Amino acid sequence: MNLKADFAIIGGGIGGVTCAETLSHLNPDTNIVLITASSLIKTVTNLVQVSERIESFDVEEKPKSYLESTLPNVQVVHAAVAILDSENHILKTSDGTSVGYKKVCICTGGRPKVIVEDNPFVLGIRDTESVQEFQKRLKNARRIIVIGNGGIATELVYEVEGCEVIWAIKDKSISSAFVDAGAAQFFLPCVNKEKTESRKPLKRHKYTEEGKDDVTRPKNVTGGALGPDWSVNRDMVGNQQGSHKVHIEYSVEMANIFKLDEIKTNGKKIENPSTFDQITDDWPVCVELTNGKIYGADFIVSATGVVPNSHQFSANNFEIAEDGGIKVNDKMETNVKDVFAAGDICTASWIPAPHWIQMRLWSQARQMGCYAAKSMVASLSNEDVTLDFCFELFTHMTKFFNYKVILLGKFNGQGLGEGQEILLRFTEGVEYVKAIIQDGHLQGAVLIGETDLEETFENLILNKIDLTLFKEHLLDPNIDIEDFFD
Ligand code: FAD
Known part of the structure; x- marks a missing residue:
């Protein structure tokens, strides 16, 4: 299949979909193609303006037909882009489709920074599939080890019930990616508190990738990052009685992963927190922390953040920032002509306003997707844009505990x-x-x-x-x- 587009977008996450929606609204007469490796796309719903700059919204997964039926000038192609030929302005997908474009925006997000690759006992949390895998394994688990101290780890530790959790964090206080030690102290009593709120059914329909033919997605291409309600009302229950049993190890990182017989051969001792029930030593996997302590578990969750997917189109010699993102200027342009980038994939490389910082969050993916669209339209008609006011002040609204x-x-x-x-x-x-x-x-x-x-x-x-x-x-x-x- 050969397609021609004024605007092409790679990625069906919040960044890519917002970019497509904004382009369509701004320029209903143009031809827009969104190519996504995930069979479901992410859309923003229930947008509430909390204040002038703070927004709260839900993220819903929808089939690609949703976008095509609401935006007549948008075509969604379910495939993974294998080649970005920026010189000839052509995208080629792994199933042989080629899309010619005038302007393209890369919104391919990130992938989990897994502490150890290809270890069957280590699970990274990133997209719907990985959470489903997590839930499946948790059902038979007595104890898990969670490594990481950001938003994902914090939510996971709060949501998991009926399973002991060893939470290994590299800092002196919990949830340090978002809050300081004082706020961590405020949250600490919640870590082992019985949950009082009941699990209410989600009001909106949740689509699922389960059972869908995702053959066009190569193994190294992830689905869209989860949205803000990824953990809410998901069954995260282990095979034990009771609610929360969390033991925190501060100022540590993972040093080694062992099998139980290796531990026994080396004559090493396995720790058992005194408040925990499991005094067995038949764990399928053991983790040695940098403080020398060794804990056994059924599996390990690696929640140590994401790295931008910038490796995918490296033949184009994009300028890459220290954090691995594709550098963009204050118009969301990369260093390559007619190629823009938005969301988790990019690193804002302009001089930021005094009260703004980049964090890879859904709110910023949305803001960047929207602003990239404005900038692409302006670029096509040789007009100028000024940096959107949403980049003046960092705001983020979420829920912890x-x-x-x-x-x-x-x-x-x-x-x-x-x-x-x-x-x-x-x-x-x-x-x-x-x-x-x-x-x-x-x-x-x-x-x-x-x-x-x-x-x-x-x-x-x-x-x-x-x-x-x-x-x-x-x-x-x-x-x-x-x-x-x-
Ligand atoms: P993504 O949503 O990752 O979308 C990338 C898209 O690109 C996907 O559709 C993918 O399939 C597609 N793609 C990749 N490569 C290709 C290719 N070669 N060809 C075609 N398509 C491709 N943020 C918050 O603000 N609050 C939270 O509570 C929160 N919780 C989170 C929990 C988890 C578990 C995770 C992983 C992230 C969380 N985030 C949260 C971060 C937030 O989800 C991301 O910042 C945001 O979704 C990024 O959107 P994006 O569009 O840039 O990328």
Whole structure:
């Protein structure tokens, strides 16, 4: 099959789909082709504008026909792009389709940074298939070892029930990719707490890749990264009674993986946390941590982040950033003519606004996909675009341990250097508020719980309000700061 497109997009994740939707809305007369290796595409639904810059939304998986029926000028091809021939402006898929394009956007996401490749006892969590595999194995598991300290590990540790969990983290506090040690302390009692909320059925329909013929997807090409509700209401139950049993090992990394007989031959000792039930030593796999402790488990979950899929089209000599992403400028253009990139695959290589940082999140994949589309349209008609205002302030809204979490600006003081002042308000089990002030101005904030401070804090950061005289009262619960700054 030979296709011709004004705009081509590679990848059916949030970045690629948002790019296709925006292109279609901006330019209904053009011809758009989206090529995706996953049989289901990701769409954003139930978008709620929480404040001017904070959005909350759901991510749904839909069949490709959904996009084609809602956007008449978009054609979706289910195949993996094998070659990007940027010189001749042609994409070639592994099943022989070729697509000629004027502008192309790469939205191929990332792949899990698995601690050990090709070990049957090590599982990386990335897409729907890998979660299904995880659920299947968990059903027969007594104990698992979770390696990693980001969002995926945090959610997993909270969701798994009926199975002991050894949580091995390289930092001194939990969930450090998102929150500081103080907030980690706030969450700590939740780690082993019985869950009170019941599992409610999801209101929306979930499509599944199960049973679909995915032959066009080579083994090294992943499906779309999971969306924000990837762990909600999924059955994550082991074969034991009871709710949570989590033991945390701080400041460690994985040193070695052994089989049980290797441990026995070497005369090494297997640890058993005193609060755990499993005192057996018939584990299929054992992990030695860098503190010398050895734990047995049924399997290991590697939740140590993702690396961009930038290896796929390396023949084009893309400039690659230190974190492995394809570098893009402030128009989402790569160094290769007419090739744009958006979402997890790319690394923002412009000089960022003072309160913005890149994090590989669904919200940023959406923002980048949308802005890349605007930029592609402008480029086709030789017009200019200015960087979208969503890149002025970092915002992220999520849930950890069933608490609402909002992160604003330089929420962990990233790159602020000396002279930071930290203001805290902390009520155990209710809320944790951290405000970072530098030179009298609010630079970032962590808001956990129903604080109702997000809109005011967002304005304080963006409007660069001088708080020198007011900072003593900024977190005073008896003062309505919203009124004060109105
Ligand atoms: P992806 O969603 O990865 O999509 C990439 C697409 O490209 C896929 O369709 C893939 O099949 C396709 N593709 C790849 N190679 C090819 C090829 N050669 N040819 C054709 N198609 C190809 N973010 C949050 O904000 N909140 C969360 O709670 C959260 N939880 C997460 C939990 C997990 C387990 C994971 C893995 C990620 C999570 N993230 C979360 C991150 C978020 O999911 C990603 O940042 C986001 O989905 C990236 O979107 P994307 O479109 O750039 O890439």
